[in-house]
Amino acid sequence: MRLAGQGLRVKIGPFNVCIQTRVLPLVNQLYRLYAFYTLVESGEIAEFHVRIVPKHSIRRPFARLIQFQVDGRSPFPPIPVEQALATLEWGVNLAIAMRVNHLLLFHSAAVERNGHVLLLPAWPGSGKTTLCTALIHRGYRLFSDEFGLMDPQSGNFFPLPRLMPLKNQSIGVIRDYLPDVVLGPEIPNTLKGTVAHVRPPKESIECEDKPAKPRWIVFPKWIPDTKLRLEFLPRSEAFLLLASNAFNYEVLGETAFDAVTRLVQGCECRKLVYSDFDSALTALNELTNG
Amino acid sequence: MSQWRSSGFVSLRIENWDGEFTVFQPESGKTHFLNEMGLRILAMLDQSPATLDIICRDLSEHFSLQSNAHFSEQIARTLHRFEALGLIAKTNIHM
Amino acid sequence: MSEKKIEAQPDQDLIGTQTKIAPQLARRRLLKGTVAIPVIMTLHSGAALARSSNLVGVAESVDEAAKLQNELGQEQIVCVYPDPDAEHNHTSAPPYDLGEVPTVSLGDGSQELLDQAAICQGDGGILISATAFTSLEGKVVNYTLI
Numbered sequence: 001m002r003l004a005g006q007g008l009r010v011k012i013g014p015f016n017v018c019i020q021t022r023v024l025p026l027v028n029q030l031y032r033l034y035a036f037y038t039l040v041e042s043g044e045i046a047e048f049h050v051r052i053v054p055k056h057s058i059r060r061p062f063a064r065l066i067q068f069q070v071d072g073r074s075p076f077p078p079i080p081v082e083q084a085l086a087t088l089e090w091g092v093n094l095a096i097a098m099r100v101n102h103l104l105l106f107h108s109a110a111v112e113r114n115g116h117v118l119l120l121p122a123w124p125g126s127g128k129t130t131l132c133t134a135l136i137h138r139g140y141r142l143f144s145d146e147f148g149l150m151d152p153q154s155g156n157f158f159p160l161p162r163l164m165p166l167k168n169q170s171i172g173v174i175r176d177y178l179p180d181v182v183l184g185p186e187i188p189n190t191l192k193g194t195v196a197h198v199r200p201p202k203e204s205i206e207c208e209d210k211p212a213k214p215r216w217i218v219f220p221k222w223i224p225d226t227k228l229r230l231e232f233l234p235r236s237e238a239f240l241l242l243a244s245n246a247f248n249y250e251v252l253g254e255t256a257f258d259a260v261t262r263l264v265q266g267c268e269c270r271k272l273v274y275s276d277f278d279s280a281l282t283a284l285n286e287l288t289n290g
Numbered sequence: 291m292s293q294w295r296s297s298g299f300v301s302l303r304i305e306n307w308d309g310e311f312t313v314f315q316p317e318s319g320k321t322h323f324l325n326e327m328g329l330r331i332l333a334m335l336d337q338s339p340a341t342l343d344i345i346c347r348d349l350s351e352h353f354s355l356q357s358n359a360h361f362s363e364q365i366a367r368t369l370h371r372f373e374a375l376g377l378i379a380k381t382n383i384h385m
Numbered sequence: 386m387s388e389k390k391i392e393a394q395p396d397q398d399l400i401g402t403q404t405k406i407a408p409q410l411a412r413r414r415l416l417k418g419t420v421a422i423p424v425i426m427t428l429h430s431g432a433a434l435a436r437s438s439n440l441v442g443v444a445e446s447v448d449e450a451a452k453l454q455n456e457l458g459q460e461q462i463v464c465v466y467p468d469p470d471a472e473h474n475h476t477s478a479p480p481y482d483l484g485e486v487p488t489v490s491l492g493d494g495s496q497e498l499l500d501q502a503a504i505c506q507g508d509g510g511i512l513i514s515a516t517a518f519t520s521l522e523g524k525v526v527n528y529t530l531i
Contacts, residue, residue, distance in 0.1 A: 077511055236307035240323060244428055250319060254303065257314040257321055261305050325424040355421055368423045375427065 013160035106148030116215035459494030464505035
């Protein structure tokens with residue numbers, strides 16, 4: 001009811017997101033995939049107000065279209081109603097990426113083990129969402145598959161456990177590897193191909209207020225039929241890769257320079273080449289033990 | 291005849307990563323990545339302005355390199371890059 | 386931010402100074418092994434949004450949208466089209482992958498900017514910010530009219 005009315009205020013990590021929609025298929029999907037999130041009272045401030053609204057097109061009168069809105073603006077054109085969930089999730093990510101500047105935003109997956117954060121920054125072909133999905137179903141706590149959210153002063157990372165969009169072949173790979181994973185519907189024909197969203201584990205969402213210090217930075221790369229390699233990465237390379245893949249490095253200026261310097265100096269930096277989850281997990285478990 | 295001098299060297303934030311350097315330039319808000327020779331040029335010009343010839347001589351001695359026309363061309367290009375980034379400036383010497 | 390500018394750096398530059406280069410590891414390693422030349426690379430930020438797959442943010446209003454002027458001095462809205470075949474990027478990121486060679490149209494300069502924007506969006510296109518366009522410009526092969 002609230003979804004259709006004033007909007008459902010959902011706490012996701014450090015942010016409150018107000019979601020409003022009457023689009024029924026999306027409502028049903030959200031009730032299933034957002035089941036574990038805490039709802040916040042309407043009196044509390046929501047950082048993002050997003051809506052998915054039905055849209056009529058003169059050019060395509062028979063198409064059932066919807067449009068994503070954030071704070072009353074429509075950054076994307078109308079799209080088929082079947083893609084509503086994918087657009088909502090991307091839209092919220094885009095809003096976070098473009099508006100959050102009190103935290104340093106790395107383009108990176110982040111998980112926690114033994115009380116410390118393992119960063120898995122993105123680089124082409126890394127498959128970070130897929131690897132992240134495997135890790136969080138094997139004892140790691142999800143922070144985010146997309147954003148490494150760092151407080152530049154304290155150096156703490158904040159969890160932002162959102163739905164994780166698997167794409168194309170990754171969907172089947174994860175279904176095979178993790179038969180019990182809860183996935184949203186397969187959404188074909190998006191800009192990224194077919195997408196299906198992983199529901200974050202309940203335990204990760206319950207701990208979404210618990211930040212942690214980073215300790216490991218691992219740049220993963222998936223290469224089929226390759227023997228696993230977990231190698232040292234020079235810190236200068238880690239600096240360059242992290243800084244150039246941050247969403248708001250330049251906006252934060254010297255603060256970001258200092259923060260990335262401290263982050264890299266305080267972490268073990270590795271690159272990981274893998275072709276199967278089991279060996280990757282063994283290697284990462286060994287790295288993050290104790 | 292012209293010589294080069296550093297510009298705002300003292301304000302640079304420099305981190306050493308085993309002989310490679312990340313340099314934050316507050317004036318432009320940019321971060322640069324320099325190798326040892328790149329940083330030596332900046333540091334040298336901070337000590338005192340120098341001509342291209344003097345810079346080349348210092349570098350070739352310090353890095354045990356042979357200074358020839360090709361090397362000198364490379365250094366000249368580097369100096370122009372540094373100038374474009376606002377890290378150094380050119381001054382004219384009146385003989 | 387512009388991968389194109391990065392790639393467009395002629396390789397002969399490798400024997401000289403490097404500036405404005407994305408920290409691509411292979412290239413960096415090449416430079417690292419070369420002590421005989423001075424090296425400077427300038428970090429490009431904002432790359433996470435643009436990255437190699439041309440992910441762009443979208444202009445939130447016509448005012449901040451990228452525009453060009455035609456020969457009559459009239460402003461034409463820049464309208465870009467998401468790549469329908471994009472699926473190569475395995476990373477998750479905000480939408481709008483414009484593909485390797487972005488499809489870009491210009492509005493009809495004789496019309497109001499708002500009308501041009503509406504036509505662009507009705508045509509399945511999106512408006513991008515002037516900043517995003519700066520990083521994209523070099524990749525555009527040709528412009529068509531909406």
